[in-house]
Amino acid sequence: xxxxxxxxxxxxxxxxxxxxxxxxxxxxxxxxxxxxxxxxxxxxxxxxxxxxxxxxxxxxxxxxxxxxxxxxxxxxxxxxxxxxxxxxxxxxxxxxxxxxxxxxxxxxxxxxxxx
Numbered sequence: 001x002x003x004x005x006x007x008x009x010x011x012x013x014x015x016x017x018x019x020x021x022x023x024x025x026x027x028x029x030x031x032x033x034x035x036x037x038x039x040x041x042x043x044x045x046x047x048x049x050x051x052x053x054x055x056x057x058x059x060x061x062x063x064x065x066x067x068x069x070x071x072x073x074x075x076x077x078x079x080x081x082x083x084x085x086x087x088x089x090x091x092x093x094x095x096x097x098x099x100x101x102x103x104x105x106x107x108x109x110x111x112x113x114x115x
Contacts (some may be wrong), residue, residue, distance in 0.1 A: 006036075006088070006090075009090045009093055010033065010036070013078065027058075028069050028072065028073055029070060030051075030054060030057065031050075031073065033075055034050040035047070035087060037086060040084070041082055041085035042085045042086055043086075044072050047066065052088060058074075070086055077089055086114060
């Protein structure tokens, strides 16, 4: 299930940016996908160094752009933030997961993220 979950997430992220060739959207998509590989929240200073691709993209831009991109991704519910930093909001797609019937229950059950 974990592999399917990751594929579904990556597909969802690509769908969110489908049809746009704007540099901003390409940059933000790359940032979300890079954050998706992290298991812990990342501080802003570390976000721009997640991958060589991300480092290369943000090296040419003002630090304000990083904050703006993170704010837009947060507003789009693609990332979360807490006191430790930013993380991809992969749990967001669980709402789209089909429900299954538990043989021992009389109602539908929603499985956890990594069953």
